[in-house]
Amino acid sequence: xxxxxxLNAAAVAAGAAPAAWLxxxxxxxxxGANPIEAVEHATGGWALRFLLAALAVTPLRxxxxxxxxxxxxxxxxVAFVWVCAHFLTWSVVDNGLDWAAIGxxxxxxxxxxxxFAAFVLLIPLAATSNRAAMxxxxxRWVTLHRLVYPAALLAVVxxxxxxxxxxxxxxxxxxxxxxLLAARFVGRGKR
Amino acid sequence: MAPLIRIPRPGAAKESEATPRxxxxxRRDFLGGALAGAALLVGCDGGAxxxxxxxxxxxxxxxxxxxxxxxxxxxxxxxxxxxxxxxHTLRPRPWTVAVEGECAKPGTLGIEDVLAAFxxxxxxxxxxxxxxxxxxxxxxxxxxxxxxxxxxxxxxxKYVQLETLWDTEQMPLTRKPTLDWPYRExxxxxxxxxxxxxLATGMYGEELPNQNGAPLRLVVPWKYGFKSGKSIxxxxxxxxxxxxxxxxxxxxxxxxxxxxxxxxxxxxxxxxRERRIxxxxxxxxxxxxxxxxxxxxxxxxxxxxxxx
Numbered sequence: 001x002x003x004x005x006x007l008n009a010a011a012v013a014a015g016a017a018p019a020a021w022l023x024x025x026x027x028x029x030x031x032g033a034n035p036i037e038a039v040e041h042a043t044g045g046w047a048l049r050f051l052l053a054a055l056a057v058t059p060l061r062x063x064x065x066x067x068x069x070x071x072x073x074x075x076x077x078v079a080f081v082w083v084c085a086h087f088l089t090w091s092v093v094d095n096g097l098d099w100a101a102i103g104x105x106x107x108x109x110x111x112x113x114x115x116f117a118a119f120v121l122l123i124p125l126a127a128t129s130n131r132a133a134m135x136x137x138x139x140r141w142v143t144l145h146r147l148v149y150p151a152a153l154l155a156v157v158x159x160x161x162x163x164x165x166x167x168x169x170x171x172x173x174x175x176x177x178x179x180l181l182a183a184r185f186v187g188r189g190k191r
Numbered sequence: 192m193a194p195l196i197r198i199p200r201p202g203a204a205k206e207s208e209a210t211p212r213x214x215x216x217x218r219r220d221f222l223g224g225a226l227a228g229a230a231l232l233v234g235c236d237g238g239a240x241x242x243x244x245x246x247x248x249x250x251x252x253x254x255x256x257x258x259x260x261x262x263x264x265x266x267x268x269x270x271x272x273x274x275x276x277x278x279h280t281l282r283p284r285p286w287t288v289a290v291e292g293e294c295a296k297p298g299t300l301g302i303e304d305v306l307a308a309f310x311x312x313x314x315x316x317x318x319x320x321x322x323x324x325x326x327x328x329x330x331x332x333x334x335x336x337x338x339x340x341x342x343x344x345x346x347x348x349k350y351v352q353l354e355t356l357w358d359t360e361q362m363p364l365t366r367k368p369t370l371d372w373p374y375r376e377x378x379x380x381x382x383x384x385x386x387x388x389x390l391a392t393g394m395y396g397e398e399l400p401n402q403n404g405a406p407l408r409l410v411v412p413w414k415y416g417f418k419s420g421k422s423i424x425x426x427x428x429x430x431x432x433x434x435x436x437x438x439x440x441x442x443x444x445x446x447x448x449x450x451x452x453x454x455x456x457x458x459x460x461x462x463x464r465e466r467r468i469x470x471x472x473x474x475x476x477x478x479x480x481x482x483x484x485x486x487x488x489x490x491x492x493x494x495x496x497x498x499x
Contacts, residue, residue, distance in 0.1 A: 101473075110459075
């Protein structure tokens, strides 16, 4: 469907735009005194925003925008790419692939534990986001992809636990996630 | 703005001379753990022995731009870049510091009196934040103990509390209870009297920028940065361990002592390593931020895992 393709192209462009902006700022030396932290925060923020955008597709579809349906997979994959960028910035750039330190952080730092769990939960979803996997999994595909809810919840908790004081920003995400989940249950009758 | 008061001593290093090659090559001698600034001041002839620690990497002074644009000063916002953007509303003149509590001669000092009374020295110190990043900053200041002694603390003065300005007009964001204002920090009296603990009024050869705690701030280089309160207006000698803001806010995360300790993790950050601002690979964190030779004796017999 041509309209679906246009929508998807727009979603991919929207997903790539912040990366271009980030690369531009990095090249201009505009990422501040702690550029690694700046990239970690930026990649994490975009991962969360695109994940919430993907979760918004179904409620919007039910609210009379069925044309948005093809966006769900695209936005989900865009979110996953940002999650990977976030994870790689942390593990490769920030921690220099020091596996002992990385493992210790995952085990001992609760905010890292939940963030890592969210990442792990999203891997099978990204891996099965194609028609062949959908056909092979049948009804189990839907069950499997419900993992996106705990993943989104863990991602928001990851942010909440990371902040020292002033929870405003993570609470905005928590509220957005809450609203999207509520919209899902409210709109359930209409398929 | 008051003129910069510097009382040059023979052999004192100017900021402009901070990194000539001869000094640079011997940097570990005076940055490796000893009285860093003092070593500079006495012309590097009395510096401590180099650390043999394999972990010790050279301590380059952090670019001024980074040290003045990446700050924790919650009165001006909770993002690191907020203070540099917002602290222009702080008025560092006129300024007075009230000294009270368990002392024979309580009173107040104007900032001009402070600058006139206590000759400033340059001290190049590592600064280690509890968030696992660090910098190296050339402060201009004088020992906190020199000021404290002037007020003749009594035998009951077991602790010192230092209080940051709380003025909702100069600090509009403090209308919100982000922390329990005013920001208060404290030291045991022997810590406060230690020659490494200084009150700084300048950095990088200039007056302190507002976001770094103008016009007068504490610098305790062997403790996490949050112990070093900014823009101080009150100093109180107390008999009991005083209220300290972060400790009260989250006692399991921030201790009263808050000595830099790689073996005691913060629940959210490992303290074993740190990112020196401007460097890619993390470096190992040193006990007491590398000032153990000077200060470890203050804590003899204490269980520092419990009294973190």
